[in-house]
Amino acid sequence: MKEKDLILDLQDLYVRFEVEDGVVHAVNGLSLQIERGKTLGLVGETGAGKTTTALSLLRLVSEPPGVVECERLIVDGKDVMALSQKELESFRGNDIAMIFQDPMTALNPVFTVGDQIAETIAIHENISQTEAQKKAIDMLELVGIQGERADEYPHQFSGGMKQRVIIAIALACQPRLLIADEPTTALDVTIQAQVLNLMRELRDHYKTSMIMITHDLGIVAQICDEVAVVYAGNIVEYGTLQDIFNRTKHPYTEGLFNSLPNIRDRKAELNPIKGLMPDPTNLPQGCPFHPRCPYADEKCKEEQSVKWVSDTHYIRCIAYEREGFHIKLEEKR
């Protein structure tokens, strides 16, 4: 097998939050590799640990209460866990950038959008303030906002426009890896498509590698090459877009697809996954999905292991050890 050119190599990430009511196990041994130029979708319900994973890559988890441990975290060849504070500052925003979930609160209300874009540029590039301002205006135009609006404040922009500004900030220094944390969740449906298209265009333009965090499988289908389905702080199914959509193997992924509204068959009932996400302060033994899994048996309460079903596709499920097991979704297709 040839050596892969990895933009991200994350091995065994654990993040816990030690808070008053106990220890929240947000991320539990998550490993992830992304090839340069690829886009990975990180899919899962709210509380699965997606944001925490992303923040860990920038070393931005607040410690305390957070405790971050990992075997290996290499971004574009840099050993991130070994970086000094100073090195981290030049790493963030330059090698790696993040677009946050809620554009309404992610911009500083007392600075103009132009200043907020120019700030990143001024930090990472050795240029004058006026040049940085000029580049900021170029960035604004790149994301489809008139340059004259650089002097306006965030409150003068709509949600979709704010998200464009945030995209401009994130891409201002052409990061190698861009993390987008549910970039369209807070937006109107019509705006969602525009913003998503913009992100896709810019990604292709700059050849940026990307992590797209979402709970929307539709977005995943549009933009991702690979998909990792996250449950209770770990990946339960990983594969190419085709693997996940056409050769679904994990019962949880099956549940996610079943819970989608079926546009063609309006009479079909919605089929949400039964039960709730487990309490992250008190995760169940064995497979954390077993209390909600329609296929679980006694063994699932005790153990869990990874099974590779092809070169590109694995699941964290032991039901496949059982003779003749396959999930129902496969039958329907």
Next chain:
Amino acid sequence: MLRYILKRFLMMIPVLLAVSFVVYFLMDLAPGDIVSSMAPADASEADIERMREELGLSGNIFERYTRYIGNLLRGDLGMSLSMKRPVINVFFERFPATLKLAFGSIFIALVISIPLGISAATNHRSWIDGTSMVLSMLGLSMPSFWLGLLLILGFSLKLGWLPSGGSGFFSAIILPAITLGAAQAGNLTRITRSSMLEVTRQDYLRTARAKGVAENVVIRKHALKNALIPIITVFGSTLGNALGGAVAIETVFSWPGVGRLTVAAINVRDMNLATGCIIMFTIFLTLTLLIVDIAYAFADPRIKAQYSR
């Protein structure tokens, strides 16, 4: 923005009229009558009435008040009967000293409270936070005249480091300014801490950190500029307290400001002088609050935008 300033300026007028009427009315109620105490013992009722007329003290209270305001608008507050000089001149002679003391105390309060409040918030729940909270409670809860006496006792009488009164040298302002600044410092530390705590939870700080902004810049620039908005609001009342408190503390430190002047005027029943001082003082206080309000609008683009429309 100009329209906003103008509007606020016009709104000041009814406030000033109401306040000055209350002051005028109360001073009028005060017992003692300078005319009868000034008149020679053998003066007749008619003589006294004539004197009253000459001094502009005849007629009912509304007539006198209207006349008073009319003169005030022309910059004439009448004569100080005890000093035999125009009230307005006496007032402006003493006012700078009061301003100096008030701003001295605010300077001390700001220099202490802003850094202390920020480090309390950024070290939330640490010993720094605890100590700063105890200190600000102390500053807030100590009556200022009592603190003033304690400081005089310690630093001038016992140690002999600083003068206990007067205004001749720079060092004379230190004790009264600390006395006056303590409560403001307590107040401002608490508000700085709480508004910084509020701001440090905001998403935009995470955005700033993700851009690679250094931590001290995140705090000094991104957080503080937002935290300043509530601080400025409180600062308005702090300024008011400082000016008002200066008047109260001046007597303790024999500071030659408007406060001591007013107290002296009341003691000799020089009502013209006392009324004039209080009304002028109120005008300056209201102006100060207006300036703070405008500063507030400048700190927050959302408010500024609201007014410039």
